[in-house]
Amino acid sequence: MSKLLAIATTIKDWQVAEISALAEEYTVRLASDLTDEDFPNIEILYGWKNEFADQFLTQGYDSLRWIQVQFAGVNQLPSEILSDDNIRITNMSGIHAIPITETVFGYILNQYRHLLLYKTRQASSTWQAEANHRSLTDKKIIVFGAGNIGREIARLAKAFGMVTIGVNTSGRAVEYFDTTVDTDTALAESTDADIIVNVLPATDATNNIFSLDFFSRQTAQPIFINVGRGNAVVDEDLIAALDQEFLSYAALDVFDVEPLASDHPFWQHEKIDVTPHMTGQVEHFADETYKIFHANITDYLAKNELPVNLVSKEKGY
Amino acid sequence: MSKLLAIATTIKDWQVAEISALAEEYTVRLASDLTDEDFPNIEILYGWKNEFADQFLTQGYDSLRWIQVQFAGVNQLPSEILSDDNIRITNMSGIHAIPITETVFGYILNQYRHLLLYKTRQASSTWQAEANHRSLTDKKIIVFGAGNIGREIARLAKAFGMVTIGVNTSGRAVEYFDTTVDTDTALAESTDADIIVNVLPATDATNNIFSLDFFSRQTAQPIFINVGRGNAVVDEDLIAALDQEFLSYAALDVFDVEPLASDHPFWQHEKIDVTPHMTGQVEHFADETYKIFHANITDYLAKNELPVNLVSKEKGY
Numbered sequence: 001m002s003k004l005l006a007i008a009t010t011i012k013d014w015q016v017a018e019i020s021a022l023a024e025e026y027t028v029r030l031a032s033d034l035t036d037e038d039f040p041n042i043e044i045l046y047g048w049k050n051e052f053a054d055q056f057l058t059q060g061y062d063s064l065r066w067i068q069v070q071f072a073g074v075n076q077l078p079s080e081i082l083s084d085d086n087i088r089i090t091n092m093s094g095i096h097a098i099p100i101t102e103t104v105f106g107y108i109l110n111q112y113r114h115l116l117l118y119k120t121r122q123a124s125s126t127w128q129a130e131a132n133h134r135s136l137t138d139k140k141i142i143v144f145g146a147g148n149i150g151r152e153i154a155r156l157a158k159a160f161g162m163v164t165i166g167v168n169t170s171g172r173a174v175e176y177f178d179t180t181v182d183t184d185t186a187l188a189e190s191t192d193a194d195i196i197v198n199v200l201p202a203t204d205a206t207n208n209i210f211s212l213d214f215f216s217r218q219t220a221q222p223i224f225i226n227v228g229r230g231n232a233v234v235d236e237d238l239i240a241a242l243d244q245e246f247l248s249y250a251a252l253d254v255f256d257v258e259p260l261a262s263d264h265p266f267w268q269h270e271k272i273d274v275t276p277h278m279t280g281q282v283e284h285f286a287d288e289t290y291k292i293f294h295a296n297i298t299d300y301l302a303k304n305e306l307p308v309n310l311v312s313k314e315k316g317y
Numbered sequence: 318m319s320k321l322l323a324i325a326t327t328i329k330d331w332q333v334a335e336i337s338a339l340a341e342e343y344t345v346r347l348a349s350d351l352t353d354e355d356f357p358n359i360e361i362l363y364g365w366k367n368e369f370a371d372q373f374l375t376q377g378y379d380s381l382r383w384i385q386v387q388f389a390g391v392n393q394l395p396s397e398i399l400s401d402d403n404i405r406i407t408n409m410s411g412i413h414a415i416p417i418t419e420t421v422f423g424y425i426l427n428q429y430r431h432l433l434l435y436k437t438r439q440a441s442s443t444w445q446a447e448a449n450h451r452s453l454t455d456k457k458i459i460v461f462g463a464g465n466i467g468r469e470i471a472r473l474a475k476a477f478g479m480v481t482i483g484v485n486t487s488g489r490a491v492e493y494f495d496t497t498v499d500t501d502t503a504l505a506e507s508t509d510a511d512i513i514v515n516v517l518p519a520t521d522a523t524n525n526i527f528s529l530d531f532f533s534r535q536t537a538q539p540i541f542i543n544v545g546r547g548n549a550v551v552d553e554d555l556i557a558a559l560d561q562e563f564l565s566y567a568a569l570d571v572f573d574v575e576p577l578a579s580d581h582p583f584w585q586h587e588k589i590d591v592t593p594h595m596t597g598q599v600e601h602f603a604d605e606t607y608k609i610f611h612a613n614i615t616d617y618l619a620k621n622e623l624p625v626n627l628v629s630k631e632k633g634y
Contacts, residue, residue: 102453118590159473
């Protein structure tokens with residue numbers, strides 16, 4: 001049986017051709033052409049689909065050595081595969097930094113400049129200006145997660161004249177953050193931040209960290225933005241924090257269960273905006289992702305190395 | 318009759334007290350306390366209300382020497398007063414640069430990241446992501462008006478990784494613009510801009526410059542944003558340009574007649590967002606405006622000079 005390289009993400013014809021030429025000892029197969037019998041023979045997988053979990057666990061994955069996922073967080077992969085030392089995983093960390101950052105500022109500007117409210121009024125041809133438009137200048141933004149995405153948010157925040165606070169495990173300094181604090185301190189202490197943004201990945205350490213306890217320590221009625229993962233938020237506590245006015249508003253793009261159930265109270269809460277896990281969507285996705293895969297497969301084939309975005313088995317990101 | 322200093326803008330008590338102390342030879346009177354008989358005696362007017370036009374023209378304005386308006390564009394003042402060489406006018410140019418810029422990027426990000434669409438879908442608890450989210454990186458923005466506001470838009474645009482083109486009367490270089498062109502050239506030539514922003518003041522030279530002719534020369538289906546003045550746009554041509562797909566979208570904050578009439582077709586056009594002339598609204602308005610008035614009145618009283626934002630009678634801004 002020839003070695004199998006399977007492709008399960010958006011890709012262009014010329015990219016498939018280039019992969020086939022590079023990996024000449026492999027059979028290159030698109031996800032749509034995969035049969036159950038192929039799964040135990042896949043060595044390289046470019047792209048992940050959630051139905052693969054069942055297929056690998058049922059059919060086996062003895063040949064699997066490398067998965068290049070097309071997203072950043074790897075928590076949707078089965079734990080058997082995540083913990084298997086024979087399998088390395090690389091992700092697309094970094095390519096989402098710009099679109100996520102842009103969307104975060106979209107949320108903030110909508111709220112500060114009342115643009116969603118004006119859209120609602122437009123439906124009834126209502127000319128009515130609010131009195132309390134806010135500006136980002138001098139506002140304090142605290143970003144949980146000071147990696148690629150957090151740093152890009154901080155870079156733009158500085159351009160908008162904001163005060164930036166980054167949160168990471170160690171509290172080490174990161175470019176574009178005026179201050180950094182370690183996660184435990186940030187979660188335990190009171191803050192007067194105007195804007196709280198979560199970009200943390202889903203790990204055991206981030207489960208339920210945003211609780212009513214945390215929200216009740218915020219003194220400036222901040223807005224809360226979750227573009228990390230839904231596991232970090234206690235849903236009912238977020239609603240309580242909005243209702244008790246510890247928070248003024250929440251923009252949520254990620255949820256414990258996705259799609260968000262149609263009867264989930266987030267949908268109809270007047271202080272919550274829900275978007276369908278789209279913040280990270282990249283305009284030239286097939287090109288941006290292929291750059292990373294191309295760099296990795298070149299070194300994988302030449303010297304069995306994966307230079308870009310190798311996920312730490314220990315940290316989970 | 319004592320000299321009169323009238324105040325007709327948002328002001329704090331301590332500011333009124335400070336003005337009264339500074340201008341000790343003047344009677345300081347708030348707009349709400351002005352009688353018809355007061356109008357001929359007003360020498361200094363801080364703030365403008367549109368009903369003053371009739372009152373000055375009826376009662377006379379022989380004493381009037383200086384109007385500090387609380388906005389940027391002075392086109393709402395009567396031409397008799399604008400053209401009177403005895404009356405100097407200072408405006409609030411500059412304080413609106415940041416809020417206008419923030420709102421412009423709010424419009425752009427809403428459109429590029431589909432946030433208004435998701436808000437609409439939220440009403441029916443609909444989880445449905447679009448496929449074509451765009452990013453600002455490498456997009457080309459052309460700004461008509463490269464003064465305080467245009468330069469601030471360009472500064473942020475560079476932070477978002479965009480290509481910036483500024484338009485001013487002479488085509489002279491302006492910071493943060495990669496290129497500048499003169500107005501006649503910019504209006505006559507074809508462009509492949511992704512975003513067109515108008516921040517020009519209302520003058521004879523800017524009447525109806527954005528016509529179907531102009532829009533039809535755009536090759537990249539740009540979005541059009543008007544935060545300057547409504548006189549620049551031929552309303553029916555803008556609608557035609559959207560319907561004929563020369564433009565993909567328009568965000569409009571200013572109009573020929575404000576408030577925009579409830580039966581104006583802009584309100585219900587699916588490719589137009591209307592906001593009620595709010596982009597320039599400043600969060601700490603009474604403080605930001607008072608800084609400028611304070612600098613001017615100090616020099617006016619000491620040496621009859623107005624150092625900040627004196628409006629050119631010739632240019633009209």
